[in-house]
Amino acid sequence: MLFLIKQLIAEKSKRISSFDDLTKRADKRFRLLLKYVFTNSVFYRDLYSKHGITIKDIYNIKIDDLPFTSKEILMKNFDAVSCDPLINRKDIDSYVKSTADYMGWYKDKYKIIKTSGSTNNYGVFIYSKREWDILRVITVNMASNFNVNPFKKVKLASLVDTRGLHAGASLMSDIPKLFFDILVIDIYESQKFINEKLNKFQPDLMSGYVHGVCMCAFEQMEGRLNINPKEITTSGELLTDEARNTIATTFNCRLINMYAASESICIATSSPNCQNLHIAYDWNLLEVVDEFGTKITNGNSGNAVLTNLYNYSFPLIRYKMNDMISLHYNSCPNCDAVYPVIKIFDGRKEEILTFTRSDGSEESLYYSFINFFDEPNIKAYRIIQKEPNFLEIQLVLLNKMQTDEIIYLLDDRFRNLFLSKKLDNVVSYNFAIVDEIEKNEFGGKFARIITFDNYKKQRTILFG
Numbered sequence: 423m424l425f426l427i428k429q430l431i432a433e434k435s436k437r438i439s440s441f442d443d444l445t446k447r448a449d450k451r452f453r454l455l456l457k458y459v460f461t462n463s464v465f466y467r468d469l470y471s472k473h474g475i476t477i478k479d480i481y482n483i484k485i486d487d488l489p490f491t492s493k494e495i496l497m498k499n500f501d502a503v504s505c506d507p508l509i510n511r512k513d514i515d516s517y518v519k520s521t522a523d524y525m526g527w528y529k530d531k532y533k534i535i536k537t538s539g540s541t542n543n544y545g546v547f548i549y550s551k552r553e554w555d556i557l558r559v560i561t562v563n564m565a566s567n568f569n570v571n572p573f574k575k576v577k578l579a580s581l582v583d584t585r586g587l588h589a590g591a592s593l594m595s596d597i598p599k600l601f602f603d604i605l606v607i608d609i610y611e612s613q614k615f616i617n618e619k620l621n622k623f624q625p626d627l628m629s630g631y632v633h634g635v636c637m638c639a640f641e642q643m644e645g646r647l648n649i650n651p652k653e654i655t656t657s658g659e660l661l662t663d664e665a666r667n668t669i670a671t672t673f674n675c676r677l678i679n680m681y682a683a684s685e686s687i688c689i690a691t692s693s694p695n696c697q698n699l700h701i702a703y704d705w706n707l708l709e710v711v712d713e714f715g716t717k718i719t720n721g722n723s724g725n726a727v728l729t730n731l732y733n734y735s736f737p738l739i740r741y742k743m744n745d746m747i748s749l750h751y752n753s754c755p756n757c758d759a760v761y762p763v764i765k766i767f768d769g770r771k772e773e774i775l776t777f778t779r780s781d782g783s784e785e786s787l788y789y790s791f792i793n794f795f796d797e798p799n800i801k802a803y804r805i806i807q808k809e810p811n812f813l814e815i816q817l818v819l820l821n822k823m824q825t826d827e828i829i830y831l832l833d834d835r836f837r838n839l840f841l842s843k844k845l846d847n848v849v850s851y852n853f854a855i856v857d858e859i860e861k862n863e864f865g866g867k868f869a870r871i872i873t874f875d876n877y878k879k880q881r882t883i884l885f886g
């Protein structure tokens with residue numbers, strides 16, 4: 423805690439005077455990290471050696487000359503990435519399976535963050551206590567415009583997915599208690615429950631996924647929610663102009679958007695006077711590359727590549743993200759921030775399923791329930807809303823001998839989900855074991871969720 427306060431004060435008081443100053447700071451941290459992985463990570467040492475890079479090169483090498491990594495590569499070589507034997511796939515997998523405590527620490531040393539996705543692209547990312555502190559400092563500094571004051575705590579309500587070890591819940595529950603009074607609400611609760619909690623708490627600051635905050639804006643317009651936050655922070659999904667306008671006009675407050683990922687929880691944020699996403703570049707080196715891996719410097723869009731400069735526990739260097747971005751590689755052109763600016767294109771967009779109860783009230787499911795499918799036996803899956811209140815859940819299994827076990831498990835998860843959303847008497851579903859997931863022309867060829875609207879369009883094409 424003491425470290426954090428010192429760090430907060432230091433961060434607040436130091437001024438990064440120019441883009442040049444910022445890149446120098448980032449470059450110094452980058453070389454320190456390279457030196458560290460060369461001497462401590464078997465994975466990186468081998469990877470770089472194979473590319474003819476030696477320890478002597480680390481002071482001069484350009485980032486462009488380093489090979490890429492990705493979630494797939496790091497998950498495959500998991501045990502060799504870190505120098506700490508505690509960070510091994512076997513123990514961490516069993517930790518992830520056995521705990522739902524997003525506030526907990528693995529072996530009292532590390533914060534484990536899990537990403538959504540099926541077995542093939544499922545990932546865990548690891549932060550030591552010190553790295554977690556740095557992250558909190560970056561987040562508080564970049565994402566909040568409130569001046570921290572231990573004598574008057576800021577009331578912060580956070581709408582997150584608490585079911586699983588996800589970044590949002592872990593971080594939000596861990597914002598310094600000295601400065602913030604925090605209410606964490608599970609996005610899976612019914613909207614009525616969320617409204618009641620928020621009405622009672624009356625947050626100064628609210629944070630959540632774009633979709634969850636938009637739902638709250640709708641509730642506020644309808645008069646069921648009555649809160650008056652001074653600032654709202656959104657993250658996790660693309661903030662469209664429409665969503666931005668809805669939130670901003672309904673709550674009439676500052677709106678801060680954040681580009682966050684499990685790989686680095688606060689990569690870039692907008693500010694109260696500028697809607698651009700400013701990269702915390704002194705801690706997150708971001709590059710954009712085309713499909714051939716060539717760096718794009720002219721502002722065109724491409725694949726985001728991240729080098730996390732503060733994580734030594736599980737280092738991410740030239741790590742390909744799944745996001746399409748464009749990068750303005752200089753200070754923000756629209757405000758006085760020295761940070762470079764990114765634009766995000768399709769983010770991690772998933773379709774949102776919406777259901778209607780018999781009394782006409784609607785309820786949406788935030789898409790992160792796709793984590794339910796993080797099971798070793800599930801190779802692929804798709805959820806199709808074949809009727810407004812009926813889902814077909816298609817599964818491709820690696821081992822069909824265990825079909826009953828998987829269906830039992832998923833049925834339990836979906837039943838609980840619909841129960842907590844008060845949709846248990848509304849929505850029904852079936853499981854279908856299939857050999858492969860067919861391509862779909864609507865909602866993306868490989869979309870994991872097909873809404874009723876998209877399903878109807880597809881049927882029209884096929885059957886006229």
Ligand SMILES: [Zn+2]
Binds near residue numbers: 697698754757758
């Ligand atoms: Zn700006």
